[in-house]
Amino acid sequence: MIKVKLKLLLASLLLLLLTATAAPAQDVEVIKFADLKALREQPADTLYVVNFWATWCRPCIKELPYFEGANQKYKNQPVKVILVSMDAVEDLDSRVKTSVQKRGLQSEVLLLDEVDGNSWIDKIEPKWSGAIPATMVFNNKRGLYEFREAEMTEEELTELIEKYK
């Protein structure tokens, strides 16, 4: 009897865990430039797809579903989609988290808390003027890297990932 109860409990726990991981959107971690740099230097044999966006950036919002789609599509492959928000940290709860919830984003979402773009943009990509959306893909283990300062179509994003994955 106890065993059955235990099994039931385990099963329900498992179910809870499963639904809990599947349904809610990602939390948003606030990072500083040093963290972004560490991410850029990740030595893993993984293709990182890092998209710079903001809730106030219309073309960025338009692109988000493509990145979400890629996150889903390459789930079982060494491809990692990370969405780095350029929103103000003051807007974390009121705008960024609500936006992530509303869109049910499953990709990892970070918020870069740096006010002075001039202090860090060149350090991550000298070619970047600071306009968003911008996207970088890299696999440091294989020495692969490409940067785009432009809005992408779904096809362009797929092409970019397929080129390096």
Next chain:
Amino acid sequence: MKKQKLPLVYLMCLLFVCALLSAVPADNGYQVGDTARDFKLKNVDGNMVSMADYKDAKGFIVTFTCNTCPYSVAYEDRIIDLHNKYAPKGYPVIAINPNDVTVSPKDSYSYMQQRAKEKNFPFAYLQDESQEITKAYGATRTPHLYVVQKQPDGKYKVAYIGTIDDNSRDASKVEKKYAEAALNELAAGKAVSQPNTKAIGCTIKWREV
């Protein structure tokens, strides 16, 4: 043998010229030190405006900005302040809206007029309808500043490209006024010590072809 070599030389010359030509179109626009072209664009008051119209100006704060970008809006008051502070010193602001109205309808001429009126812009606010000037300058985001200095030969030399300051979110927390530092140096006849700065901004809304 010599005859065979000649076409190769021609080919190499041709390749060189091609490389030069492909490098020339203002892919990246102006760099500091380049000569900026003048323009003739429609102001919100209906008149066409060129840099050449400002006879007494020593230079200009050419500011690519718009109605719709939250960063541009956050900087509106600071652009007005820049103009009020530096126009008397010979460096007025000329604001240029680079956005295509089909992509960004709220950047239309009438919306520009409305915004200029609401904010009582003391400077010209021009529409770059063909986006030709924006491309020539190489502006990529809003706001994007080009400080140009009039030379003795009448040309406009680019002296500063970049952002206004180090805090778009909060004017009261600004520590580094990049554009003002450049303008102060220029006004004092000095070289600009930090002629290039960057900031996060909205991408320019290019016409879809």
